Amino acid sequence: MVAPNKRNVRGKTRGVILDKLIEANGGKPLPITIKPSDGKQTGKYCEKLSNEIGLTVRQHAPVRVEKWKQMPRAEINTMLDRIKFFPCLTMKEKFALDLTQEHVKKILEKQLSDRFRNWRCDLHKHFKKFPTVVEAKRNPHESVSNQEDWDYLCDRFSSEEFKEKMLELQRQPIAEGAVAMTEAEIYERVLGQKSGYVKGLGFGPKPISFSKSRPSSSEREIELEHRLVETQLLVETQQQQLETQQDRIDQLEALVQKQNQQHHQQFEEILRHL
Template sequence: MAIGGKCQRSALTVSSNHLETSQPMQSTLSTTSRAPTVSAETPITSPGLAQSSVASTTPAKRGCGKSRRVIFAKVQGNVRMHAPFGTSTWAKVSNSIKEYIRERVLERSRINTTNRAKLKVHHTGGSRPFVWHRKKLQDPEIGTPTAADLYSKTHHKKNGEGWVSDVARENYEKMVEIQSQSTTESGAPKDIDIFTQVLGTRSDYVRGLGRSMKPIAASSSTMSIQRDSELVRELEAAKATIEELKSRQSEYDNLKNQQVQMQEAQRQIQEQLQLLKAQFAQRDS
């Protein structure tokens, strides 16, 4: 704790050959030019990542804030994913492997930035899930907010200047129109149906409601087909993960062999130098 009650944390910075920390933070974090990293004394046993896997567009803030902890957790997660097996501390990782990990982290950052740029509509809900925002909007008198209310809350600019985009406004108007429609048989459409009709569908979650809400299948046969397809995708993902781990292990073994060869070459050079020194000493005597 610094004088005056202000708390400072170490800033995450990167060098060309290794990752280090500096005190205190002097500039904001940029995923395109500099990579946040951990110090040599930091154990590679951090807690899990934050619940949001989407890269935040908000720059890192000074002081002790949630953004700093989220960034640090994401970086440690990436380091743990690419570090050699059995490594407990950053100091035990060779410089060549550190550089390899650094490039992988930067590549993931570039991919996340590209994916973020492809989004047609950005929300202002932050890293909190949509279910949390929906619960916060609940009123004892009115009850649970409608789909349009939730969409409006998470797609309006925080400074009060209106919608985040014209597409978001058009989506809201479509939701209001669907909500106003009702039939004597089924009543008003459900929120899942509204979000599905306006925003489209995905197999693993409902757009606008997050992964806590699953799309409703039309029949038991459809549910069975979706379940089988999900199992196939999970199996393919597991196979891809295994192949990735094998590839990483192979690369690590190659680097280890190169390191052993370099050490052997250095040992031979040292022996030759000692032999030359002994020969010169005999001549002088």
């Protein structure tokens, strides 16, 4: 069973969008196919699944776990459930994913680990925006709602051990014709990502290669329909916000009018006594 979200980062809106897509899919979970041979994902909802994985990491991954290989199995299983199910008692499915199949779990966990490293790198970049640790602690990243967790990260990022690891990788000699690692790649190495040599790029994370076939006309029509659903939802949300603002304006106008009437009555009362 999946508990409600700990961090609220567009979670409600995204849940409504998935609900609309499931409704457009005849009330069935969004189908995703993961091939056992190469782990390739196919289907028109792959992008939605990828977004959900990133959201799950930002909202629910433990902040104080530094490397993915240190992630407790219970936490990984919980995140897998959060990807598959809505956070409610009915165990309503978002995606038609069979988590009992080993290759499905393996691919999803690989995506979770990649997103986890990217997220940690984003947290470090945010920390570096501020000139002092004290100021950084006053400005936590939007995905870290617990101040104690953010303080922990700031202390970790500013520790001599962490900085020494970063400097050690920066000092590594660069082979002739190779390109120096970026800060993100260095950070990923500090977090323990496996690296490999790539011709022309030196040592660093191997790029992911993929091919994308041209979608058929029916697939394009379905994708356009889904985009229309999302656009309609966005319009409805903005309309609700406008209506709320208009109600507030009407209330303020009524208050001003009432105050003007009171001032006018007070002025007339003063004139009567002159």
